[in-house]
Amino acid sequence: MAEKTTTEAPAAAPTEKPPVPQAALPKNGAEKPKTDTQTYPVGIAGVKIEEEERKVPATEAPPLPINEKLAVIGKPTPRVDGRAKVTGAAKYSADINLPGMLFAKLITSTVPHAIIKSIDTSAAEKHPAFRAIHMLDRDRSAAQTEEEKKDNWPRVRYVGQPLGAVCAPTQAHADDIARLVKITYEQKPFVVDPDKAKEPNAPIIFQGNAEQAGTAGGGGGPKDVKQNGNVRGPVAKGEADKAEIAFNSADVTVELDFRTQVQTHCALETHGLVADWKPDMLTVWASTQGTSSVRDELAAVFNLKKSQVRVITEYMGGGFGAKFGAGNYGVLATHLSKKANAPVRLMLDRREEHLCVGNRPSSIQKLKIGAKKDGTLVAMRLQSYGTAGVGTGAGASGPTQNLYTCPAIYTEDSDVFTNAGPSSAFRAPGHPQGAFSLEQGIDSLAEKLKMDPLALRDKIDDSEARREERRIGAERIGWKDRKPAGSDAGPIKRGIGVAQAIWYRIMNRDSHCDVRITQDGSVEFLSGVQDIGTGIRTALAQIVAETLGLKPTDITVKIGDTNYPQGPNSGGSVTTNSISPVARNAAWAAREQFLGQVAPALGVSADELEMADGRVFPKNNPNQSLTFKQAAKKMKVEQVAARGDRSDDYESKKGPRGKGAGGLGGVQFCQVAVDTSTGHIKVEKVVAVHDCGRPINPMGVKSQVNGGVIQGISYALFENRILDRNTGVMVNTNLEQYKIAGSREMPEIDAQLIEQYWGKSSTDAAGIGEPATVATAACVANAVYNAIGVRITQIPMTPAVVLEALASKQKASA
């Protein structure tokens, strides 16, 4: 402290005022050009790495070499918050207990389609534990027509729709009181089956055009789409005529119909939050994938400045696309907190979680593929209908549009409104559905062409990442020993299948952070970005540690709080791609300031200093070193701090498809055993080979790949939202009835990663959440075909579905 002086401080660290975050400053006062030309590794490690030049902003941290040459990045690293999670110390939103906190319960609709005639809250208000009630004026999660915006109450369009909420000092009392609210409905005809809802005389769910707002993670269909009855669409891509003409030149065509079910997210921590309304500040602990998305919505609804809303998500119990914005529940909890003058916790129960906060839409797809004898694709056409309930965005054409090289692709996506809860983004929206059809279509085409399915993909897929992934996966699953379809003798038949994934390298430039180094040697990373279980907290610690020559555990990562610099929402696998370069740039800028501060003590210029293995030393004299802590003590100021921002992706010579530069890949293989006497499918082994640019923490990435595979198996075999067509009621709203994969269904999973470098950012890292689940259901279906010689084109592939398929094959061959 005695060394602190105002006279000798370099320009980089003003001491008159407390240090404020700032962009990287010119080193030693020298003017730098606005852009630098830097050389980056490009290619796939172990296959081919070339050096390519990029023009990059001068504020960017210098290029990193490939992982093999790094100390921390790319090394399997246990989670920095692992201890908090295994000891129960980690506090999730559902765990927040504030003094005087009240508990809230939703009031939900009991009928599938109605106009509310009256709401009687008198009995509820007489309950001794009653504290406050708030009724919604509309359903914030569903689509809405212009006309109904004038209504006092929401239009009821499905069973379980949130209408309001009450609060009380205990959860049990809140539950009691919610049941006392009497709602009188004028019921209207309803329809929950999308096939029926498409018919011309079906009950109409939205009189007039309906729009659903999207979220950062997707969800919500395109705007201004024509609507006819309950059918919204089609949204067409490509030229229908061109595709039709191209089909005429095909030597072989395949045409198949597919159906996929509605899947619910089932995050273990339900949607919900704790809202603490104070006259000058609203503080919210939310289970969210986007702290700033919650802040923005609450600020808008309650007419507050964004600076008056603080959203905290320190730990988050699972998010797969549905947790963005404040939602009905968040707006209700905030109203209740304001009315009751006390903090209010509103966490949904498991039934509500199944009903009103999102799901993956169903699909009914018709696919046609035309190819030349050598496998070259000439045309593809996909027509897809799906129901997003009272939401929009059931499209499934992504994979058909983007996975393979084909000169004529035409797709049509339509939503079918039904009296069911609205969909939302769900891990790779539209893609598991779309891959389920496309990848079975390609498998079927390969058979017609008498080509190996991998050889066909080598021909039509120009992604270098997937080419390498096919090679690795084929070897690990034992592809060369794969037998012809249905050739096993005996009742239990085994098969091997393959399917491919595509997702996109999306990033959000509104991604910022601060990195601070303090005299006691502590290093902090601060950003609003949230860790939803992916392990971004650990990846960020690794990046800062690598840049400062420290260990990940030396870095205190403070995230999930809108008091910190704006972070990206976590949806669409954008988080790593968005925030990791920011961390690298900020850590580098902080490093430059830090070295500027400590260089005089070592009698050299900052340029001559290196940081590695927890030490600071002159490059040409490593023996003359200080530990990081010793060096920090030499700082003339208490703290240096730097702001990191996301620059645009660096210019790259590659087109949108070449080298997979526009997308993320992934190839999955699996082996199944099908018991043809019971129809039971057991997935025995999965080999999942994936790419996510530069993997920061391969351990965490493989955990996410496992998770994508397991959710995919669960989707393929078990999960199904079942609605009673006579009442509109979902009959399986808890986890003993809505079956998700458990320990007994676990196959052996062999997750493999390739390192692919593009030279696109200062870390060149991308996400893995979405691609990991895109191919799985298709992969299982292709393996089932290889096992039994019958193609199953609907999921879930329950024993009944399998037996029916086997019986229809017998009938056909009889």
Add this chain to the structure above:
Amino acid sequence: MSTSSSNRGISRRGFLKGAGVTAAGAAIGESAVVAFAEESAPKGPKIVGPKPLSVSLKVNGAEKSAAIEPRTTLAEALRVNLDMTGTKIVCDRGACSACTVWIDGTPVNSCMTLAIDAQGKDIRTIEGLAMGDTLHPVQEQFIEHDAMQCGFCTPGMIMSCAALLEHNKNPSLDDVKTATSGNLCRCGTYPKVFDATLAAAKMMKA
């Protein structure tokens, strides 16, 4: 105050004490319902509640008391009244085992156990598994193997796996799958949970 004899017949699910065992958590048989009817009907059990009563619970070796309604589950009492939030509630009906705690050494679903039924018993929660700063081998190996993602199933998962190793020093992969067959995880951590538990078993033998 309330004694264990006052539990008979008034507990919402007291008859399911046995069925609360993790692996069998969801197996609610009809026979149990019959047992309830027979037990409760003629005897005229002592009525408690609905007003809160003082309940004392021995949690991780320490006596704690709280004023709770008799309908309060052990999971709710731990989380809200005692602010021990390591135990999670996910399904609140014995389907997912996120709320697993040990009662007298046996893993049970605390959402299926009334707090008043847990009086006089030795309750161990995730907060009481480590010995001071020294983690239980299962906790340690969960970190080493990255057997967690969001972490919400993790406390229940660890309580199931640690209970297995109390009874079985040399478990097979199949034993671990059985021990966790009631524990649901949505992030997909099972393969690493298996690896971590088998590694912990080795560590405990060494």
